[in-house]
Amino acid sequence: MSNLVIAVDSSTTSTKAIIVDSAGSVLSQAKVEFAMSTPRVDFYEQDPRDWWKSTNEAVGQAVAQLSDTDRGRIKYLCATIQRQSFALVDSEGTPLRPGILWLDGRAAEQVKKIGSRRVHELSGFQPDTTPSIYKIAWLKDHEPEKLAAAHKVVGVHGYLTHALTGQWVDSVATADSLGFLDSAKLDYSAELLDLIGIKREQLADLVPAASIIAPIKKSVLDDWGIKQSIELVAACGDGQAAALGAGAIGMEEAYLNMGTALVAGVHSPRYQIADVFRTDVAGIPGQYVLEIVQNSGAHLAGWFRSELGNPELEGRPDPELDKAASEVATGCGGLVTMPYWNAVQSPFWDPIAHGAIIGLAGAYGRAEIYRTILEGISLTMATNLHALAETTGVPLQSVRVMGGGQRSPLWRAIMTDCIGLPLTSCDTEEISAMGAAVMAMAQTDAYDSVEEASKGMAALGDTSDPNLKNHEIYLELAELQNEAYPALKAIMDRQYQFSLRHPLH
Incomplete structure (x- = not known):
């Protein structure tokens, strides 16, 4: 029988898990919500442990809906994530402070101070409060002891990878949103790391998008009721994943x-x-x-x-x-x-x-x-x-x-008339999760590439x-x-x- 994959979308206020076949059909799905706090105006934070807890629960619920036979068909898992959100953690993965989210606007002064055309050229991101680099600069200015004490500074994908595999590894297509990659070279920029005062050893190792990271821990699979080995596939951010899900x-x-x-x-x-x-x-x-x-x-x-x-x-x-x-x-x-x-x-x-x-x-x-x-x-x-x-x-x-x-x-209708081009709807409800499924399914023998999987799994609706x-x-x-x-x-x-x-x- 053909393989199935688990796709996760860890977004800003919930985690969705879907289990998908090679045609893009969703066999089961689950959603677990979690909280976001706003301790001050323009401050948006989360407990990073909720990223893993919600993922663990959503996947467990989706798997529980399958027959034993279908559970045995699952081969890979891929998790797309909310971008630009990050955490400071110790060597065990325990957060040192609440995670700071992409929509957090506390770093306006840091954008003015260190934002430049050069940062844009290297990272691909304009000076703006969204990329993590400016909020890390805020931590350097306001919480330097916590930043220095961090074993790792990780985005949501790096945090989930550690929870799933025990390894500090991140995808280049999720770590890029932190804002301190040399995106043309697909590696961390020493120049940008110096700018915000963090060391390379405080960061996860990088792997290419859509590559296999490692097997998921047996203890995690046991909790989900899965008996066979499943491997974790390196994802991309939820925006890029949506494009793949849409074909x-x-x-x-x-x-x-x-x-x-x-x-x-x-x-x-x-x-x-x-x-x-x-x-x-x-x-x-x-x-x-x-x-x-x-x-x-x-x-x-x-x-x-x-x-x-x-x-x-x-x-x-x-x-x-x-x-x-x-x-x-x-x-x-x-x-x-x-x-x-x-x-x-x-x-x-x-x-x-x-x-x-x-x-x-x-x-x-x-x-x-x-x-x-x-x-x-x-x-x-x-x-x-x-x-x-x-x-x-x-x-x-x-x-x-x-x-x-x-x-x-x-x-x-207004959007269609303003753009002046046909707009075709996507029939997939969880479009970013489907993009993660595309990346996972590309690892099976059903498709030869991510591009082929994207075209084969996209479901389109009406055109205006x-x-x-x-x-x-x-x-x-x-x-x-x-x-x-x-x-x-x-x-x-x-x-x-x-x-x-x-x-x-």
């Missing part, structure tokens, strides 16, 4: 995740950098993912519904609001939204930028404001995608879309085509939006200084 592996095929944040990108056979995208090491060995990031995605639409929508719905989708917004004229009569409620990432990478709605008047109500927010998010993504294609020199032909936001017919008349309107509106940030930057800088002197809370 978007060509430079002309973009993926777009319309989730809490908006993330989109394409694969590239060579390392390159630009302002519009950050550069990740891909799950396909020898390739990279050129990735657009907009942290204000579905979160922003949810913010409007929660704060200014129907209070009885508590932020949940509102069909009446969607219907009213769908009846508003395309372009909202010239309203321009800068969707920077969570700062701006692509293409300006400004951690202190904030959002704005320009052109409000008494004629505008909730429906118009809601629509301009959706248009602002979508126009920004469209501008970023076209800039990415101009940089690579390869025109985009299609976009694979995933995430909760695409379930809104209104938002999906753009309304070209609306697209022309959005091109005109995009010209206005593109001028807004440069025009308002000086004011936003002064607002930031004002907020330091007179904080809101």
Whole structure:
């Protein structure tokens, strides 16, 4: 009988485990949630032990749903993870402090102090509070004794690898998000390590993406009720994994995740950098993912519904609001939204930028404001995608879309019209976990490569085509939006200084 694989997605607030066959069919699945703490404004932390506890429980629950025969077919496990989140641990893997998460914004001053074009050239990441390197610099400034005492500084993948195998090993396609790899050389950068004051021996050993790391410990397999040996496959980050799960592996095929944040990108056979995208090491060995990031995605639409929508719905989708917004004229009569409620990432990478709605008047109500927010998010993504294609020199032909936001017919139509290309949905619910399954299944005799497995296991749904008349309107509106940030930057800088002197809370 053919092999099965276990795929794990350890995300920001939950861990999902799926067990998959070579066609991409999910035989069983489980999900375990865990907490996140916010001890101060802009501080986001987690107990790293929850990363392993939730993984252990989710896999155990998924395996328990299988027959003994199917359990015996499992050959490999691969775990994709939330990127940029990390922990300081002792030699036994015990955390020395809470783990610091990717959305933590405490390191704005460190970004100013050590962020540079050189860091971007080496790591692939623009100066921004998201990569771990700046939060490690914050620890160097504020908790130097804990940083010095750490046996290992590891991301989620390195932490899980130790729990699963007993080895301190990490994949180049997950360790890259820490922000101190020389990503072109696929090794740690001595220059960047010196910048933040950590030693190479404090880091996990690196292995190529989609390579076999080691057998999983027998004690772990016993807990799951698995009798045969299973090997751990080196993963990639959840963003890169989503591209694999969607089958978007060509430079002309973009993926777009319309989730809490908006993330989109394409694969590239060579390392390159630009302002519009950050550069990740891909799950396909020898390739990279050129990735657009907009942290204000579905979160922003949810913010409007929660704060200014129907209070009885508590932020949940509102069909009446969607219907009213769908009846508003395309372009909202010239309203321009800068969707920077969570700062701006692509293409300006400004951690202190904030959002704005320009052109409000008494004629505008909730429906118009809601629509301009959706248009602002979508126009920004469209501008970023076209800039990415101009940089690579390869025109985009299609976009694979995933995430909760695409379930809104209104938002999906706006996004399609803004981009001006067909958007094809992905029928796989756990798309990042499926990407991990692709990497694991590529180790079996079912496929000869990660690329082949990605194409063979991706499940696609319906395609929406753009309304070209609306697209022309959005091109005109995009010209206005593109001028807004440069025009308002000086004011936003002064607002930031004002907020330091007179904080809101």
